[in-house]
Amino acid sequence: xxxxxxxxxxxxxxxxxxxxxxxxxxxxxxxxxxxxxxxxxxxxxxxxxxxxxxxxxxxxxxxxxxxxxxxxxxxxxxxxxxxxxxxxxxxxxxxxxxxxxxxxxxxxxxxxx
Amino acid sequence: xxxxxxxxxxxxxxxxxxxxxxxxxxxxxxxxxxxxxxxxxxxxxxxxxxxxxxxxxxxxxxxxxxxxxxxxxxxxxxxxxxxxxxxxxxxxxxxxxxxxxxxxxxxxxxxxxxx
Numbered sequence: 001x002x003x004x005x006x007x008x009x010x011x012x013x014x015x016x017x018x019x020x021x022x023x024x025x026x027x028x029x030x031x032x033x034x035x036x037x038x039x040x041x042x043x044x045x046x047x048x049x050x051x052x053x054x055x056x057x058x059x060x061x062x063x064x065x066x067x068x069x070x071x072x073x074x075x076x077x078x079x080x081x082x083x084x085x086x087x088x089x090x091x092x093x094x095x096x097x098x099x100x101x102x103x104x105x106x107x108x109x110x111x112x113x
Numbered sequence: 114x115x116x117x118x119x120x121x122x123x124x125x126x127x128x129x130x131x132x133x134x135x136x137x138x139x140x141x142x143x144x145x146x147x148x149x150x151x152x153x154x155x156x157x158x159x160x161x162x163x164x165x166x167x168x169x170x171x172x173x174x175x176x177x178x179x180x181x182x183x184x185x186x187x188x189x190x191x192x193x194x195x196x197x198x199x200x201x202x203x204x205x206x207x208x209x210x211x212x213x214x215x216x217x218x219x220x221x222x223x224x225x226x227x228x
Binding site: 051089 | 117119153154155156158171203205213214215216217218219220221222224
């Protein structure tokens with residue numbers, strides 16, 4: 001079945017450092033891929049998405065490229081800020097008629113001044 | 114502003130009680146969902162609905178019930194049969210159920226604690 005694997009956290013960085021959060025997936029066909037962000041005590045907000053191979057999603061300085069050959073959708077940001085501290089979830093929605101979003105377990109990011 | 118509202122933000126339940134969590138959306142979305150989030154874990158699907166008066170069980174429906182009497186409302190009842198209900202509950206909606214590229218939008222969540 002479909003699944004998503006994220007790197008374990010927490011990830012601790014200094015302000016202005018480069019961020020990579022790895023996400024790989026298992027799915028048949030051409031799933032849609034999403035990154036969501038969750039700030040403490042809040043719901044999930046869509047950060048970016050990509051719906052076909054080689055698409056790049058981007059938002060607020062974050063980017064992720066849909067790599068079908070490596071089944072990956074790694075999240076990157078060139079210069080993180082303290083305000084980026086949150087939990088980041090990678091998710092996929094299957095190519096089949098499945099209604100479900102399949103989530104990874106989340107990666108906590110802590111950015112220090 | 115369009116969006117999803119959930120209430121209450123915090124809810125405390127005594128053993129043996131049923132409680133109902135509210136979810137309302139004004140996005141004119143057909144599909145709505147309920148997820149459960151436990152610490153350090155991803156989200157798990159409880160129930161979903163693609164249209165008024167229709168809903169289906171997700172992966173962890175035991176001990177929960179829902180209704181969909183209006184398009185904009187999808188309340189979740191946590192019954193006394195749910196053995197471990199303490200969790201963060203998130204409601205979501207999307208334009209349709211079947212749209213593979215459709216984004217699911219989430220509410221702010223309700224934190225339920227069993228005393």
